[in-house]
Amino acid sequence: MNYPHPIIAKEGWPFLAVAVAAALIVHFIVGVLWAAPLWLVALFVLQFFRDPPRVVPSEAGAVLSPADGRIVAIEATQDPYGQRDALKISVFMNVFNVHSNRAPVDGTITKVEYFPGRFLNAALDKASLENERNALLIDAGGHTVTCVQVAGLVARRILCYVKVGDGLTRGQRYGFIRFGSRVDVYLPLTARPRVAIGDKVSATSTILAEL
The missing domain is CATH 1.20.5 (Single alpha-helices involved in coiled-coils or other helix-helix interfaces)
Structure with missing residues (x-):
């Protein structure tokens, strides 16, 4: 635990x-x-606001889900925060999901960037680039993992408790989004997805992909 x-x-x-x-x-x-x-x-x-304990998988190279919710996107695209081609996996949280956000990998934060924006339905693809959001770039032992908190139609408050230089461990709680939202994870193109669109996932206990 x-x-x-x-x-x-x-x-x-x-x-x-x-x-x-x-x-x-x-x-x-x-x-x-x-x-x-x-x-x-x-x-x-x-x-x-429930925030139950979760078991952290011990599998090496595993990228864990940063949030509870449903997978709404798995695609090769551009990571606009890391300026690279990447595999993007998106988790949509409705108002009945746990909204605590947790680190998907072990690593060190190299960048934190906040963007004001709109409050579109977070299930829409365009919400990733148009809504209010907060991006973390994590150096995970030579791999760059980008984790983006995205506000939604109801969510109007993104909370992030970490800064550049902080170390993260898988499953560590680093933020919270109030009342419905989304988290986008950008991985190297070589990462292998372990989930499919429509899958329900749990923060920390579900493996999204392998590095």
Whole structure:
């Protein structure tokens, strides 16, 4: 296990506290029926910000999924952040997925770049280059891996907790995107995909590809 953080993501604590407090106040002042919608909101917030532990695969050369969700793209394309030809694998997260982002490989961060942008549906291909996003370039033992957090139609806040020079280990939590989003991973063209479009994946425990 690689899990040095709470099961409920710290990013959700303020939202959960407000939702539960509002539900309790209405519950005790007006009654359970009036409070029921607020309790449902609190339950939604609780499930959205859940952040369960995951087992980190030990397979050498494995690139792990940085997020929970569904594979929406696997293609040879240009990595606009690393200026190279690359294999791109994209994971789309809906509002019911865990939104904690985790490192796909062991390595050192060589570049962090933030881009303001639009808030299109993150399932669309053009969201990769037009939406608000934050890109990490990781030197993974001679291989460059680019990991891009992309905001979505509902997601309006990208959080990234690492900087240039920081070391990452596979499965390490490095960021969070609130309320629906996407993560694009750019790999060397020689990488071999281990997933297919439409597959459901889990952060850390699913192997996306082999370097």
